[in-house]
Amino acid sequence: TVAALAACSSSNNDAAGNGAAQTFGGYSVADLQQRYNTVYFGFDKYDITGEYVQILDAHAAYLNATPAAKVLVEGNTDERGTPEYNIALGQRRADAVKGYLAGKGVDAGKLGTVSYGEEKPAVLGHDEAAYSKNRRAVLAY
Numbered sequence: 001t002v003a004a005l006a007a008c009s010s011s012n013n014d015a016a017g018n019g020a021a022q023t024f025g026g027y028s029v030a031d032l033q034q035r036y037n038t039v040y041f042g043f044d045k046y047d048i049t050g051e052y053v054q055i056l057d058a059h060a061a062y063l064n065a066t067p068a069a070k071v072l073v074e075g076n077t078d079e080r081g082t083p084e085y086n087i088a089l090g091q092r093r094a095d096a097v098k099g100y101l102a103g104k105g106v107d108a109g110k111l112g113t114v115s116y117g118e119e120k121p122a123v124l125g126h127d128e129a130a131y132s133k134n135r136r137a138v139l140a141y
Contacts, residue, residue: 024065025058032062037139039097040132043078046092048100056097059139060104063111073097074138075115076122078131083117090115093137 021028027036032055039052048056063069075090094113102108123133 024061025054027055027058029062032059032139033141037141039093039137039139041093041135041137043131043135044081044089045135046089046096048096056100057104060101060106063101063106064104069141070110070112071101072112072114072140073101074120074140075113075117076120076134076136076138077118078134079118079121079126080131081118086117087115090117093135097137097139 021030024032036055036058039048039056041047042049059071063071073094075092075094077086077090077093079086081089091113094115098108098111098113101111118134121130121134122136123130125131
């Protein structure tokens with residue numbers, strides 16, 4: 001048996017030969033996947049505040065425009081509370097982001113959720129500065 005593999009290359013250059021990256025809501029795909037992929041929450045909260053609407057709208061636009069794109073929304077908490085409570089709260093945070101994206105037309109099959117509770121802190125520490133960075137949902141592509 002012989003298998004042949006053909007690859008095509010395409011370039012997204014403008015008239016000056018500069019690479020013109022596609023943007024969604026003013027954000028590049030790289031920025032959405034690496035810099036603007038976290039929603040932070042208040043203590044014991046899982047509501048999405050207005051400051052994250054523009055970023056989540058951009059994620060929705062990207063997911064809607066990119067058939068192969070899928071995202072796993074990872075819910076996280078700070079260390080306060082029982083592990084069981086924090087797993088449930090992390091799930092509510094992930095579900096809130098998933099629900100927002102679904103409300104913007106993103107197919108549910110492209111959206112997964114998981115809760116890590118307090119198990120994967122972004123910042124180590126036992127003060128509000130650390131806690132506020134750990135109360136989050138991360139969009140992982």
